[in-house]
Amino acid sequence: MEAQSWGDLLGMWLGVALSLFIFSFLYKDNPLYKLAEHIFVGVSAGYWMCIGYWQVLHPNLILRLQAGDWRYGAAAIMGVMLLMRIYPRWAWMGRWPLAFMVGIFAGYNIVYTMQAQVLRQIEATILPLWGAGLTWYQWLINLIVVGGTLCALLYFYFSKEQRGPLWGRAARVGIWVLMVSLGAAFGYTVMARLSLFIGRVMYFQDVWRATVNFFS
Amino acid sequence: MKRSVPLIITFVAGLVMIVQFYSYPLNWLGDLFNNFYNIILTCAYVLGALSLLVVNGKKIYQQAPGWGYNLVLLLSLGITLGVGLFWIPTGGTPLDEGTPFSWIFNHVFTPLSAATYSLLAFYIASASFRAFRARSREATLLLGSAFIVMIFRVPLGEYLWQSIPWLGEWSISAFIEDVLLGGFNAAGQRAIMLGASVGLISVSLKILLGIERSYLGSGE
Numbered sequence: 503m504e505a506q507s508w509g510d511l512l513g514m515w516l517g518v519a520l521s522l523f524i525f526s527f528l529y530k531d532n533p534l535y536k537l538a539e540h541i542f543v544g545v546s547a548g549y550w551m552c553i554g555y556w557q558v559l560h561p562n563l564i565l566r567l568q569a570g571d572w573r574y575g576a577a578a579i580m581g582v583m584l585l586m587r588i589y590p591r592w593a594w595m596g597r598w599p600l601a602f603m604v605g606i607f608a609g610y611n612i613v614y615t616m617q618a619q620v621l622r623q624i625e626a627t628i629l630p631l632w633g634a635g636l637t638w639y640q641w642l643i644n645l646i647v648v649g650g651t652l653c654a655l656l657y658f659y660f661s662k663e664q665r666g667p668l669w670g671r672a673a674r675v676g677i678w679v680l681m682v683s684l685g686a687a688f689g690y691t692v693m694a695r696l697s698l699f700i701g702r703v704m705y706f707q708d709v710w711r712a713t714v715n716f717f718s
Numbered sequence: 719m720k721r722s723v724p725l726i727i728t729f730v731a732g733l734v735m736i737v738q739f740y741s742y743p744l745n746w747l748g749d750l751f752n753n754f755y756n757i758i759l760t761c762a763y764v765l766g767a768l769s770l771l772v773v774n775g776k777k778i779y780q781q782a783p784g785w786g787y788n789l790v791l792l793l794s795l796g797i798t799l800g801v802g803l804f805w806i807p808t809g810g811t812p813l814d815e816g817t818p819f820s821w822i823f824n825h826v827f828t829p830l831s832a833a834t835y836s837l838l839a840f841y842i843a844s845a846s847f848r849a850f851r852a853r854s855r856e857a858t859l860l861l862g863s864a865f866i867v868m869i870f871r872v873p874l875g876e877y878l879w880q881s882i883p884w885l886g887e888w889s890i891s892a893f894i895e896d897v898l899l900g901g902f903n904a905a906g907q908r909a910i911m912l913g914a915s916v917g918l919i920s921v922s923l924k925i926l927l928g929i930e931r932s933y934l935g936s937g938e
Contacts, residue, residue: 513825520826524833528840536787542830544791547767548798549827552819554760555803556811562753577754581761588768594720597934599758601724602731604933606755608922609735615922619915623908643901650905651912658913676909678859683906685860686898689867692846695839702836705829 503708505716514709521702627651650679725928732926770795798822863898870894 505511523538563581566574580599587596629644630636636644656669657676664673731751738748774788782788802812802819812819852858869875870890879890924930 509821513821517825517829521829521833524830524837527837536784537790538830538833540787540791541794541826542834543770544794544796545798545822545827545830547763547770548795548802549823551763551767551799552802552812554763556813558756558760560811563757573750574753574757577757580754580758584758584761585765585768587765588772597720597724598727599761600933601727603755603758604925605728605731606735606751608728608925609732611918611922612732612926613736613739615915615918619911620919623912623915627908639896643896646897646901647905647908650902651908654906654909655912658909677856679902680906680909681856681859682863682898682902683910685863685865686867686903687907688846688860689864689871692839692842692864692868693871695836695842698832698836699839702829702833705832 503712505712511713511716514712518706518709521705525702646679649675654679654683721931721934724934725931729926729928732922767795767799794826863902866890866894866898 503514505514520538520541523534524542526532527535563574563578567578580602583595584599585596586592627648629648631641631644631648653672653676655676657664657673657680662669664670734744734747734751738744771792774792777788778785778792798819801817801822805812805818807814807817810817814820846864850857850861850864852861870879871894876890880886921930925933
């Protein structure tokens, strides 16, 4: 990281200050943390709106309308209707674009979730459990995947009481598989957050180095 | 009228998305509706910003306790919007590198979001210290797998493992990668994904058929 101008250098130190304001919450809630928090909310809202405008509205709506594709006028009208939700008297108009979005989302999910999630996951679970060329190690992993998925799915099946020598034990194994899985996911989450923190500390170091280089 | 028209719109839009999937000549309709969806979704951001303006503007007007923070919020929103929408470089967009908008992204947005999310590292660590107790077989499994992933996926953990006389000959990374993540974690996550997907499909079907109407809200 190098500072090319005074603007860069100022921005880097602003970033350091804002990060420290956020970390000050580890001591207790304080005005500096609140200041950084409110700046974050305002900047985030503005940032995502600008991204939405330049990556969606401008190419998909404005440029198409300018090119004479009047079908997109319908999208513009629905967008304005959605904004009517801000006025209680006209709020009902917001239901139409909302219904349109919900309909698209629902229709999309029925087909694509079935194709991209359900069928793919089932396909990935159909693994060989015997046959030539299968090492014991691969066999063990395949057995864990096939058996573990079936047992965990049995645990999620609530229409039958999970009792008895077969059903009850399978559901119990399902819980164990889920526990190991959730533990691993938790471990990964902790590590991801810690690497973010390490990244922040390294950022402080980089800013200091960039400042020294800027003045030397 | 105010409730039945949205239900018809939902049904028709959903049906079009399903039918176009099975019919190549109608794929353009699916693309068109997808673009419409994205455009309306972006307008929802504007709705969010308007709502932010109303809520914070009211607090500033009434000079409620801490109204200065609301003013800071609106100022940062206004500055970001002004720079991101109107400060257009010649032959480009404000999203390009070297623009004031990218300066805000690099020096305000990124440090704030990274610091906020990294703050969670401390709270997760403290929560796990309180919650991780090997009280039962299930809790022990949860604790054990989290412990193995956290300790032995870092260089220090691997070094410590290798220094164990007999066990050190085994590769702990391969065990975590193949058995813990490729086996147990894959099986557990797969079951969760399958359950959630089936649930999503059934809710989507209920929405299309008008059985699930909560998204329309209450009242006329």
